[in-house]
Amino acid sequence: MAQSWDQLQEIQPVVLKMFKNSLNKNRLAHAYLFEGMKGTGKREAGLLLAKSIFCLQPQDAYIPCEQCLNCKRISAGNHPDVHMIEPDGLSIKKHQIQELQEEFSKTGVESKKKVYLIAGADKMTVNAANSLLKFLEEPHAETTAILLTEQMQQMLPTILSRCQIVTFKPLSPLKVVDQLVEHGVDPLLAPLLAQMTNNLEEALALSGDDWFVQARKIVLKLYEALRKNPLEAMVALQESWFLHFKEKEQCDRGLDLLLLLLRDLLYIQLGKWKQVVFLSEKQRIEMFALQSSSKRLTEQMSAVLEAKRKLHANMNTQLLMEQLVLKMQEGSTFV
Numbered sequence: 001m002a003q004s005w006d007q008l009q010e011i012q013p014v015v016l017k018m019f020k021n022s023l024n025k026n027r028l029a030h031a032y033l034f035e036g037m038k039g040t041g042k043r044e045a046g047l048l049l050a051k052s053i054f055c056l057q058p059q060d061a062y063i064p065c066e067q068c069l070n071c072k073r074i075s076a077g078n079h080p081d082v083h084m085i086e087p088d089g090l091s092i093k094k095h096q097i098q099e100l101q102e103e104f105s106k107t108g109v110e111s112k113k114k115v116y117l118i119a120g121a122d123k124m125t126v127n128a129a130n131s132l133l134k135f136l137e138e139p140h141a142e143t144t145a146i147l148l149t150e151q152m153q154q155m156l157p158t159i160l161s162r163c164q165i166v167t168f169k170p171l172s173p174l175k176v177v178d179q180l181v182e183h184g185v186d187p188l189l190a191p192l193l194a195q196m197t198n199n200l201e202e203a204l205a206l207s208g209d210d211w212f213v214q215a216r217k218i219v220l221k222l223y224e225a226l227r228k229n230p231l232e233a234m235v236a237l238q239e240s241w242f243l244h245f246k247e248k249e250q251c252d253r254g255l256d257l258l259l260l261l262l263r264d265l266l267y268i269q270l271g272k273w274k275q276v277v278f279l280s281e282k283q284r285i286e287m288f289a290l291q292s293s294s295k296r297l298t299e300q301m302s303a304v305l306e307a308k309r310k311l312h313a314n315m316n317t318q319l320l321m322e323q324l325v326l327k328m329q330e331g332s333t334f335v
Contacts, residue, residue, distance in 0.1 A: 005063045008048060011171055012041050018166065019045075023052055023062035029164040030139040033121070035152040036168030039199025043119060045168070046146040050074050050082050050115045053144065083116040087123045094127035101135055104143060113142045121147035122154040129156050136162040170198045180204065191277040192216075195260055196253070211244075218244050219257040220281060226328050227291065233325045241321060251317045255308050262301045265289040269297075303327045 009016045022028050032049075034042040051064035051071045058064055064071050073079040083103060085096050104114055118124075124132065136145065136159065147163060149155060176194035181187050183200075185207045193203040206212045218240045225236040245254040264276045268289035278285050307324045311317065 004066065005048060008041055008045055011175060012045065012168055015041075015045055015166055015168060019049060019052065020062055028053070028144055030143060031136050031145040031147070031163040033147045033149065033152065033155075033160065033163035033165045034168060035149050035165060037170050037198050038150050039197070039202065040168035040170060042148045042168050043117070046117045046148060047074055049144070049146065050079075050117070053113055053115060054079065054082070054111075081111065081114045083114075084119065085116065086119045090123065092118065092120065092124040092128050094125060094131055097124070097128045097131040097135070101131070104135075104140055111142075113144075114140070115144045115146065117146045117148065119148045120150075121159075122149045122151040124155075129159060133158055133162070171200075176200060176203060180207065186280075188279040191279060192260065195277050196256060211250075214244055215250075215254055215257060216278075219254060219261060220284070222325075223258065223261055223288065226325065227288070230326065230329055233329065234322065237321055237325060242318060245317075248311060248314075248317060251321070252308065252311055255304055255311065259301060259304045259308075261285065262297055262304065265292055266294060266297050266301075269294055300328045 005016065034046060036042055048064065051066070051074050052058065052062055054070040054074065055064040056068040056070055066072075066075075070079060074082050077084065083100060085092060085100060088096060100116055104116065118132075133156065139145075145163075147159075152160070152165070173191070173194040176198065177190045179200050180190040180193055180203055183204055185193065185204070189207060193206055196206060197203050218236075222233065222236045222241060225233040241254065245251040260277055264278050264285055265288055267273070267275045268286055269292075276282070276285075303324055307320055310320055
């Protein structure tokens with residue numbers, strides 16, 4: 001993920017422009033909430049803002065030099081006046097916030113300034129959130145709080161009201177593709193990975209994951225069986241799908257692949273080859289597209305989307321997939 005001002009400027013220009021204006025005018029808020037999908041640069045931007053505050057030799061009065069002692073210590077995670085809190089297990093506990101409050105009641109070790117970052121702020125327990133709320137209501141001078149979250153709706157409205165909310169937009173798939181190719185990922189695979197996740201690290205992990213290689217093959221096999229007869233599709237579920245997509249998250253990923261495959265077939269019918277992502281199976285899916293109608297593909301996509309909704313509502317995965325297969329063979333949506 002991007003680390004420098006220029007790199008973050010490329011992926012989150014609106015956020016960096018806001019930083020620039022606030023730093024130039026010396027009008028930083030006492031509390032920020034950085035919200036957005038995983039992999040959009042929230043943590044990196046938080047550390048960058050901390051560097052801008054503490055940098056000994058900033059460029060243009062706001063861009064950290066990345067070379068001074070303060071910048072290097074923040075990068076290494078050992079600056080005495082910059083503190084990061086992360087979930088202890090599944091949540092952020094009350095004692096973590098209390099320890100932070102005690103730390104910040106002291107004078108800054110090297111200056112009056114202090115910065116704290118709370119990663120996964122939506123994972124605070126109720127007690128921890130209430131402790132933080134008191135902290136936010138009575139901010140210390142020259143203290144900057146930066147909360148990071150992927151689930152803003154899970155946070156207390158009273159905390160949200162005391163923070164300046166900064167939204168980090170998802171990276172465009174084209175940028176993710178470029179970054180993946182730069183990291184050595186096969187250009188035929190990169191577009192598919194960029195549709196599966198907005199997170200570069202997760203996409204890179206998937207690119208070398210044998211499970212994901214097999215998942216693509218099984219999805220294609222299931223679709224091929226769907227075009228034949230109900231019995232063959234049910235056999236494909238029993239022999240391949242249920243053995244590979246065992247967990248709810250894995251099933252969800254399989255449905256995402258199926259949805260992307262159906263979308264590719266529509267794109268091929270419309271002559272939009274540049275938007276196709278199953279590039280390694282170009283000839284095979286072109287044949288599928290020629291043998292399907294646009295109406296049927298649209299209905300099948302609707303069925304998959306409804307299956308995803310029911311999966312998230314904790315419907316039994318085996319029953320869900322059996323129903324989906326039957327509905328897709330009918331070319332209609334879930335009832």
